[in-house]
Amino acid sequence: MGKEENSNSKQPIVTLDEPIVRGENKITEIVLRKPDAGALRGVSLVDLAHVNVSALHIVLPRITTPTLTPQEVARLDPADLMALGVEVAAFLVPKSDRI
Secondary structure, rough: EEEEOOOOOOOEEEEEEEEEOOOOEEEEEEEEOOHHHHHOOOOOOHHOOOOOOOHHHHHHHHHOOOOOOHHHHHHHOHHHHHHHHHHHHHOOHHHHHHH
16 A cells, blocks of 8 residues: 655545456556545544544545445455545645644
8 A cells, every 4th residue: 555646736646455346447546636615515524534434435435536436435445445534634634734
């Protein structure tokens, strides 16, 4: 599992420990885009900051490329879910507090 950034847009790229199999294709990397208020509807920001699994199940299909289905999110390896969750939580930190 690793993390990179898309240099053109500063979108984090998470390399999965366990690829997602979609038909004959394997998804090995997920690009996350910063969620806007619409992507966060119905979710507590505190839950996202705490990397709450239920909150991630709602938000990840809205902000991932390729777009993950809810079923794919439910089958993610725990380490991959955590890696994605940490990146989502990092979006909630103000620029002034980032290192």
